[in-house]
Amino acid sequence: MLLKLSMSSMRKMMKDYLVLLVGLVISISIFYMFQTLALNSDYTKNNSMISSIQIVFNVGAFLLAFITIFYIFYANSFLLSLRRKELGMYMVLGAKKGKISQILFLETLTMGIVSLVIGSLVGIALASGIGVLLMNLLEISTEGYYAFYLPAMLMTWGFFLVLFLITSTINAIRLARATELALIRAEQQNDKIKSKGIGAVLVAILGVILLALGYTCLHLLMYLQALGFIVGAISCTIGTYLIFISLLPVLVQALKKNKKLNDSKLNAFTFAQLRFRVNNLTKILGTVAMLIGLGVGAMAGGLAFQQNVNLFTTVFHVYDVNLHDPVETDYQALKKMNVLEQNTYRYKVDDKSFYYLKEDLLANPMLISTNSIQNYSAENKPKRVTEPLPKDVYIMNATKEERGNIDSVPEDWEEAISTNLANNYQLMQGKSVRIVDQVAYEGITGSEHKVLVAQVDDYLKYTQDLKEMDERQKQLVASIVNVKAEDVYTSSKYNTYAGMYIFTSGTMFMGFFLGIAFLAMMASCLMFKILSGAARDKDRYSMLRKIGVRQSLLVGSVYKELFMVFIFPAIIGLMHVLIGMEMFSFILLDPYLNIWIPTLIFVVIYAIYYYITVQLYRGIVLPKEA
Amino acid sequence: MSTAVLEVKDVQKIYGTKGESQSHALKGVSMTIDKGEFVGIMGPSGSGKTTLLNVISTLDRPTEGFIEIAGTNITQMKRNQLADFRSQKLGFIFQDFNLLENLSVYENIALPLSLQGVSSKEISTKVSKVAQTLGIEEILQKYPVQISGGQKQRAAAARALVHDPAILLADEPTGSLDSKNAKSLLETMTDLNENHQVSIMMVTHDAFSASYCKRILFIQDGKLYTEIQRTGDRQQFFKQILDVLAELGASHDVR
Numbered sequence: 055m056l057l058k059l060s061m062s063s064m065r066k067m068m069k070d071y072l073v074l075l076v077g078l079v080i081s082i083s084i085f086y087m088f089q090t091l092a093l094n095s096d097y098t099k100n101n102s103m104i105s106s107i108q109i110v111f112n113v114g115a116f117l118l119a120f121i122t123i124f125y126i127f128y129a130n131s132f133l134l135s136l137r138r139k140e141l142g143m144y145m146v147l148g149a150k151k152g153k154i155s156q157i158l159f160l161e162t163l164t165m166g167i168v169s170l171v172i173g174s175l176v177g178i179a180l181a182s183g184i185g186v187l188l189m190n191l192l193e194i195s196t197e198g199y200y201a202f203y204l205p206a207m208l209m210t211w212g213f214f215l216v217l218f219l220i221t222s223t224i225n226a227i228r229l230a231r232a233t234e235l236a237l238i239r240a241e242q243q244n245d246k247i248k249s250k251g252i253g254a255v256l257v258a259i260l261g262v263i264l265l266a267l268g269y270t271c272l273h274l275l276m277y278l279q280a281l282g283f284i285v286g287a288i289s290c291t292i293g294t295y296l297i298f299i300s301l302l303p304v305l306v307q308a309l310k311k312n313k314k315l316n317d318s319k320l321n322a323f324t325f326a327q328l329r330f331r332v333n334n335l336t337k338i339l340g341t342v343a344m345l346i347g348l349g350v351g352a353m354a355g356g357l358a359f360q361q362n363v364n365l366f367t368t369v370f371h372v373y374d375v376n377l378h379d380p381v382e383t384d385y386q387a388l389k390k391m392n393v394l395e396q397n398t399y400r401y402k403v404d405d406k407s408f409y410y411l412k413e414d415l416l417a418n419p420m421l422i423s424t425n426s427i428q429n430y431s432a433e434n435k436p437k438r439v440t441e442p443l444p445k446d447v448y449i450m451n452a453t454k455e456e457r458g459n460i461d462s463v464p465e466d467w468e469e470a471i472s473t474n475l476a477n478n479y480q481l482m483q484g485k486s487v488r489i490v491d492q493v494a495y496e497g498i499t500g501s502e503h504k505v506l507v508a509q510v511d512d513y514l515k516y517t518q519d520l521k522e523m524d525e526r527q528k529q530l531v532a533s534i535v536n537v538k539a540e541d542v543y544t545s546s547k548y549n550t551y552a553g554m555y556i557f558t559s560g561t562m563f564m565g566f567f568l569g570i571a572f573l574a575m576m577a578s579c580l581m582f583k584i585l586s587g588a589a590r591d592k593d594r595y596s597m598l599r600k601i602g603v604r605q606s607l608l609v610g611s612v613y614k615e616l617f618m619v620f621i622f623p624a625i626i627g628l629m630h631v632l633i634g635m636e637m638f639s640f641i642l643l644d645p646y647l648n649i650w651i652p653t654l655i656f657v658v659i660y661a662i663y664y665y666i667t668v669q670l671y672r673g674i675v676l677p678k679e680a
Numbered sequence: 681m682s683t684a685v686l687e688v689k690d691v692q693k694i695y696g697t698k699g700e701s702q703s704h705a706l707k708g709v710s711m712t713i714d715k716g717e718f719v720g721i722m723g724p725s726g727s728g729k730t731t732l733l734n735v736i737s738t739l740d741r742p743t744e745g746f747i748e749i750a751g752t753n754i755t756q757m758k759r760n761q762l763a764d765f766r767s768q769k770l771g772f773i774f775q776d777f778n779l780l781e782n783l784s785v786y787e788n789i790a791l792p793l794s795l796q797g798v799s800s801k802e803i804s805t806k807v808s809k810v811a812q813t814l815g816i817e818e819i820l821q822k823y824p825v826q827i828s829g830g831q832k833q834r835a836a837a838a839r840a841l842v843h844d845p846a847i848l849l850a851d852e853p854t855g856s857l858d859s860k861n862a863k864s865l866l867e868t869m870t871d872l873n874e875n876h877q878v879s880i881m882m883v884t885h886d887a888f889s890a891s892y893c894k895r896i897l898f899i900q901d902g903k904l905y906t907e908i909q910r911t912g913d914r915q916q917f918f919k920q921i922l923d924v925l926a927e928l929g930a931s932h933d934v935r
Binding site for chain 2: 313314316317318319320321322323326327329330594597598599600601602603604605606607
């Protein structure tokens with residue numbers, strides 16, 4: 055009988071359960087997709103590239119799991135709050151507490167299993183759709199990657215089943231602790247009004263100071279290093295919570311103290327509701343702000359790394375093509391490109407050294423980058439090497455004995471040569487590099503080679519040709535030194551780009567999914583937390599309606615109040631992201647590149663949750679008028 | 681010469697749609713309340729007195745009939761008009777959930793004025809005036825949890841009166857008060873009625889409370905049963921009420 059009752063009441067609250075279900079399905083399916091990417095060992099073996107980002111997906115799955123625990127707790131406490139009265143009534147009618155706890159336990163578990171089944175299916179679809187799309191994008195072979203992967207599935211089921219078991223047990227225990235009367239009268243408990251005195255103002259000031267300190271630490275991370283990061287992270291976190299604990303209530307209080315504003319329309323009520331919320335939701339609002347920071351940060355960070363790959367490679371490589379002993383095919387390929395500058399330099403190799411011909415170098419001096427990662431600016435254009443080379447011979451990369459009293463290669467020339475000419479350590483085999491004049495060059499007995507250096511209009515247009523060139527260079531190096539072609543590492547612009555691109559795209563992909571899942575979970579935690587208190591507000595709205603407040607005014611009040619509750623953590627969270635991204639500036643050239651994309655994604659997700667919250671809240675406190 | 685502040689004509693209220701099981705909560709009730717009257721509505725549970733109050737207070741619409749308050753026909757009004765009408769012409773005191781416990785007493789009383797867009801300064805004057813009338817100036821800055829039940833009902837009365845409504849509607853206002861506080865509230869209402877010319881309609885099932893009224897309408901099974909007028913003192917009126925109630929009970933048993 056009770057089972058039947060519980061079924062029917064679940065059906066009645068279908069909408070609320072559906073919201074919970076959607077959240078769980080998102081979490082489960084993304085968790086599963088991460089697991090297929092992290093655990094698929096056959097696939098990993100086939101792709102040495104991808105193994106480096108495996109750890110990234112494992113970390114992602116762990117973070118996701120962590121936030122899911124919070125989500126389930128909040129969602130369940132909301133659903134329990136909706137049903138307290140009903141459950142209390144069963145008890146008053148003589149149903150045993152044990153029996154009700156048992157039913158509640160079964161309900162939570164059933165809910166969990168249903169969401170696991172749907173989540174797994176969605177997860178498989180996600181993995182086969184988006185996972186494969188990702189790999190195509192990265193040009194990684196999908197061989198050995200299966201959307202349905204048993205270990206990943208087992209991991210997902212195992213993990214979430216344990217999670218659901220724990221939450222349903224806690225649910226049942228929570229109910230067992232409450233008395234019948236407390237359940238029935240759940241809605242009639244009053245708000246406690248705590249007035250905020252001077253202490254709160256001091257705490258608020260402390261919060262702002264801590265936040266400022268944290269931001270400064272992150273800003274100066276380059277100088278403060280690890281210590282700066284630890285101090286920055288801790289003081290930012292504490293500062294955030296303090297702000298929500300005191301600054302926000304103080305602000306709302308100030309809003310209420312403004313008599314003119316407070317006396318206008320329904321403001322007195324709206325502010326009072328808001329004051330109650332900010333006083334009671336301090337912890338969750340602080341947490342939401344932090345997690346918005348992390349979620350948007352994960353997206354922005356992943357994106358920034360990926361977007362910076364191009365800038366990054368440009369900092370090191372002015373020239374797009376560096377070819378040792380180019381062959382006919384290389385020239386053919388170059389002809390297809392829009393070449394801005396192309397020079398060839400001759401050199402000889404003997405068993406001691408690489409000898410570059412001074413006259414070739416001086417005839418076409420190379421460009422070198424004037425940018426560094428520490429102080430990057432798009433304004434810094436490459437400069438041409440102008441240092442004169444009056445001596446007959448210069449040396450670099452040499453031991454002390456070999457160097458003797460030969461002059462060192464001037465600084466700019468050294469940079470130009472090591473990035474463009476003597477740029478392959480496997481080919482160099484630890485030999486020294488000398489610049490010699492025509493006379494000396496002719497007297498050297500070693501084999502003669504040449505190296506071609508070229509700059510094109512936009513190397514990203516020619517990635518396919520550049521890739522093939524790179525392959526041929528690998529073959530060449532392999533034929534000279536005793537290494538397998540696939541083990542040759544060329545430090546060409548293309549190779550640097552491709553390597554970083556795969557890693558950063560993996561990170562970006564993970565960052566996006568994690569960010570989205572984070573935000574969805576967090577926003578729904580906030581939603582459930584707000585909704586769990588809604589039943590209590592019912593009488594207030596019904597009374598306002600009786601004394602003649604227009605429905606539109608009441609609805610407006612709901613929108614306004616919840617907007618403020620949602621907007622505060624959003625502002626603080628986004629501020630964290632904007633300032634926090636600065637800390638990447640010592641490894642990233644422009645951490646803010648395209649930051650509007652994650653910001654927009656966040657705003658959209660958050661706005662959707664805000665809207666759903668308002669609608670559900672409205673449904674609870676403002677029944678449809680006849 | 682007194683004029684009607686409330687006129688109810690042949691009001692019917694049917695719950696449920698045709699074909700389904702319908703229940704007739706009101707079966708043609710007519711009544712008038714003149715300006716400055718203190719009228720009680722009595723009747724056993726299920727008699728329809730709450731439904732009558734709901735349709736008069738515009739919270740519910742009558743199925744048939746016509747209701748006029750302060751010269752305005754409210755049966756044809758739109759939803760928003762009704763809300764505005766309530767906030768301007770009616771004052772309410774309920775049994776409980778009278779005050780918003782998250783607002784101070786001052787804010788609670790000010791609310792109807794705020795809704796009408798009255799300036800902050802004027803609100804302040806009006807609130808202190810009505811608070812003085814009801815003797816609650818001391819507690820204006822307190823919150824409902826910090827004051828007694830009697831004070832809460834006084835504050836509720838203040839809120840109901842602050843905007844000078846045409847009529848004060850009270851639904852079991854003494855229902856959750858102890859006898860001392862109940863008596864004090866009823867005396868206040870009498871004072872408002874006698875010395876401030878406030879028209880009051882009070883729904884109650886408590887004979888003692890009803891004895892403070894000037895006139896009482898009895899409802900049974902959705903119809904007006906009888907009406908008595910207070911002529912002598914309150915004790916005498918109280919006995920009169922009990923007699924009618926006994927009669928009502930007897931007719932109940934016979935049926």
